[in-house]
Amino acid sequence: MNKLTLMMLGATLLLAAPVCSAEPTGLQIMQMVDARDDGDDLIQHMQQRLIDRRGDVRAREMISFRKDYGRDSKSITYFLAPSNVRDTALLTWDYDGVAKEDDQWLYLPALKKVRRISASDRGDYFMGTDFTFEDIKQVPELEDYNWSLIGSETVDGHDMWLVEGEPKSDDLKKNLGYSKTRYTIRKDINMYVRVDFWDRKGQELKHLVSDEIKQIDGIWTAMRGSMTNIQSGHRTELEFSGQRYNTGLSDSTFSERMLKRGYRGE
Amino acid sequence: MKRLSILTIAALLLSTSAASAAEWTMHGALKNETAYFLSGEKRLDKLQNRLDLKPEASFGHGWEFRGRVLGWYDAAMDIEQTNATDLTPAIKQHYRTYLQSKEAYLLYGGDMFDFRMGQQQIVWGKTDGLRMLDIINPLDMREFMLDDFLDSRIGLWSARLNWYADIGGSQHEFEFIVIPDARPMQLAPTGSRWAFAQPAAPAGVAVTLQGGGEPSWRPADMEAGMAWRSNLDGWDLSLNWFYGWKDSPSLQKSLTPGLLTLTPVYQRMNTVGGSFSNAFGSLVLRGELAANIGEGINKNGVTPATSIGRTTTMNAAFGLDYTENNWRISPQFFIRYLPGWDNTIAEDQASGFVSLMISTDYLNEKLKPEIIGLYDWADGSWMLRPKLAYEFSDQITARLGGDIFGGSNGFFGQFDKNDRIYSELEYTF
Numbered sequence: 001m002n003k004l005t006l007m008m009l010g011a012t013l014l015l016a017a018p019v020c021s022a023e024p025t026g027l028q029i030m031q032m033v034d035a036r037d038d039g040d041d042l043i044q045h046m047q048q049r050l051i052d053r054r055g056d057v058r059a060r061e062m063i064s065f066r067k068d069y070g071r072d073s074k075s076i077t078y079f080l081a082p083s084n085v086r087d088t089a090l091l092t093w094d095y096d097g098v099a100k101e102d103d104q105w106l107y108l109p110a111l112k113k114v115r116r117i118s119a120s121d122r123g124d125y126f127m128g129t130d131f132t133f134e135d136i137k138q139v140p141e142l143e144d145y146n147w148s149l150i151g152s153e154t155v156d157g158h159d160m161w162l163v164e165g166e167p168k169s170d171d172l173k174k175n176l177g178y179s180k181t182r183y184t185i186r187k188d189i190n191m192y193v194r195v196d197f198w199d200r201k202g203q204e205l206k207h208l209v210s211d212e213i214k215q216i217d218g219i220w221t222a223m224r225g226s227m228t229n230i231q232s233g234h235r236t237e238l239e240f241s242g243q244r245y246n247t248g249l250s251d252s253t254f255s256e257r258m259l260k261r262g263y264r265g266e
Numbered sequence: 267m268k269r270l271s272i273l274t275i276a277a278l279l280l281s282t283s284a285a286s287a288a289e290w291t292m293h294g295a296l297k298n299e300t301a302y303f304l305s306g307e308k309r310l311d312k313l314q315n316r317l318d319l320k321p322e323a324s325f326g327h328g329w330e331f332r333g334r335v336l337g338w339y340d341a342a343m344d345i346e347q348t349n350a351t352d353l354t355p356a357i358k359q360h361y362r363t364y365l366q367s368k369e370a371y372l373l374y375g376g377d378m379f380d381f382r383m384g385q386q387q388i389v390w391g392k393t394d395g396l397r398m399l400d401i402i403n404p405l406d407m408r409e410f411m412l413d414d415f416l417d418s419r420i421g422l423w424s425a426r427l428n429w430y431a432d433i434g435g436s437q438h439e440f441e442f443i444v445i446p447d448a449r450p451m452q453l454a455p456t457g458s459r460w461a462f463a464q465p466a467a468p469a470g471v472a473v474t475l476q477g478g479g480e481p482s483w484r485p486a487d488m489e490a491g492m493a494w495r496s497n498l499d500g501w502d503l504s505l506n507w508f509y510g511w512k513d514s515p516s517l518q519k520s521l522t523p524g525l526l527t528l529t530p531v532y533q534r535m536n537t538v539g540g541s542f543s544n545a546f547g548s549l550v551l552r553g554e555l556a557a558n559i560g561e562g563i564n565k566n567g568v569t570p571a572t573s574i575g576r577t578t579t580m581n582a583a584f585g586l587d588y589t590e591n592n593w594r595i596s597p598q599f600f601i602r603y604l605p606g607w608d609n610t611i612a613e614d615q616a617s618g619f620v621s622l623m624i625s626t627d628y629l630n631e632k633l634k635p636e637i638i639g640l641y642d643w644a645d646g647s648w649m650l651r652p653k654l655a656y657e658f659s660d661q662i663t664a665r666l667g668g669d670i671f672g673g674s675n676g677f678f679g680q681f682d683k684n685d686r687i688y689s690e691l692e693y694t695f
Contacts, residue, residue: 082660128631
């Protein structure tokens with residue numbers, strides 16, 4: 001190695017150091033994901049396919065409404081089909097941070113009653129899917145995890161961050177059902193395209209993949225997703241359609257009244 | 267029954283003619299329910315094939331129609347040999363076929379209110395399995411309280427206005443109900459296997475039950491109610507008032523030499539109460555309070571004047587729902603207390619129930635085991651209801667279960683010889 005090469009290598013390292021230190025931290029990246037523009041409100045249809053290891057399929061159809069209230073949000077999801085879950089509906093008032101637990105209500109048509117349900121056992125699976133109540137939030141409570149940027153990679157021509165989150169306590173691991181999560185995040189749009197989950201014992205549990213990401217009303221939106229449980233062989237496929245952002249949903253959309261009335265079109 | 271059928275058809279026709287361009291949908295279920303008695307004389311209890319239809323229409327501009335018709339044929343009334351000797355033709359007919367409209371109402375949804383008119387099931391309260399504030403619709407008790415309330419509630423023709431207001435930054439709901447179609451609970455026929463035990467008569471005295479006047483579709487019998495609901499500081503709260511008829515009758519006695527005549531007497535009462543629920547971590551706390559003012563009660567006398575009376579009863583229920591690792595555990599405690607009790611009243615001053623429900627699920631909610639236990643702590647009788655449901659597909663679900671009764675008498679113990687296992691196979695569409 002000649003002197004010139006050594007000088008060039010030295011200069012490269014000197015230049016590279018500030019670049020490395022400018023890389024955001026894991027927490028900063030997750031905050032950017034959380035702050036990503038996802039509209040002030042959203043209406044979308046969902047087709048859900050629950051597929052077990054034998055290939056048996058159960059299909060469901062839902063419509064969901066979401067509205068942001070500052071950093072809090074409210075959402076309501078109606079099951080439209082099949083008939084045995086039709087009119088079941090979930091209302092969530094999602095409060096930012098961990099200081100206040102979310103409020104959740106479930107309408108069960110078989111009882112004709114709205115049931116208050118505990119939002120604390122976030123590791124419980126939602127309606128037979130591979131998503132827990134925590135997973136169906138777009139972004140987890142950032143305060144629950146220690147976030148670390150573990151690297152970068154390029155996938156399908158997109159630069160990605162790899163960010164790992166580890167629940168801050170054993171109680172949280174138990175509550176969430178995970179010992180670790182790893183988010184693969186597109187750098188250009190601050191949106192995750194894959195999430196890997198490890199169970200409480202540290203075994204790889206499942207992964208979520210978001211597909212067909214495109215802009216709707218200027219907002220980056222995943223049109224399909226699938227959560228695959230590696231341990232059980234069960235898979236939940238989601239297909240989103242009919243997205244409408246910023247339609248000015250009224251507050252009364254997110255009420256016990258609407259849970260009981262069910263969704264019969266607009 | 268005839269009047270109801272005519273009203274149901276009229277409502278359907280009105281709905282149909284009101285908007286021929288309406289979007290109609292039909293959902294429902296086909297279901298087989300088979301039950302077999304394990305204790306007492308072992309025999310087939312039922313072999314029902316049910317059709318449950320839920321027609322709905324959307325007329326636009328906020329107008330909708332919602333209905334439900336339930337019918338079945340129970341082959342056990344013809345197949346089970348012992349029914350030929352043990353049951354009268356009238357009882358067999360009562361159980362053999364069933365066809366009733368459960369709901370048939372028009373709904374108008376405005377910006378700030380919902381208005382429903384027609385045959386409805388109106389459900390109040392926060393308790394499961396036992397009813398305290400859920401008193402508006404009487405029950406069809408042909409199978410004691412084993413049928414789902416959705417199936418056993420008798421739909422009443424009524425008008426209901428729910429008005430929603432933003433007061434002080436909180437959403438408040440005010441509900442107003444008028445029910446011209448006052449009706450009592452339908453008890454299982456005397457002599458049937460689910461009939462309530464009659465009061466004990468002195469030795470050598472025969473007992474006869476004669477018909478009594480029931481509340482019905484008369485202006486003087488009309489029922490009315492109001493409720494307020496809101497979420498305040500995280501608490502789901504309601505206040506309720508209902509002026510109606512006690513669903514079950516008091517039994518007026520008249521003793522003549524060798525004969526005790528029982529006459530059902532229906533009495534009006536005011537129910538004033540409320541409900542609450544809130545979540546605290548893994549726990550959901552819920553409850554109801556209800557004061558029944560002027561509730562009809564049975565007394566120990568054997569004359570018309572001394573065998574029935576009225577008093578105020580205080581009723582309360584508290585429940586917990588605990589959820590952890592996909593298990594749900596729900597204990598409930600019910601108490602009924604008579605502040606003005608004296609020893610002429612034919613029930614304890616304090617009585618009530620405890621219940622416990624434990625459930626979980628496996629295979630992504632395909633397999634759902636559940637067990638419910640109810641214990642009457644006043645008379646020591648109990649009921650245990652284990653159940654296992656398996657979802658073969660989106661449309662087909664099978665259930666296996668049992669209804670087991672304990673105690674020599676009392677609310678549940680009177681059916682000690684009716685322990686049964688059952689299977690259900692349901693196709694939903």
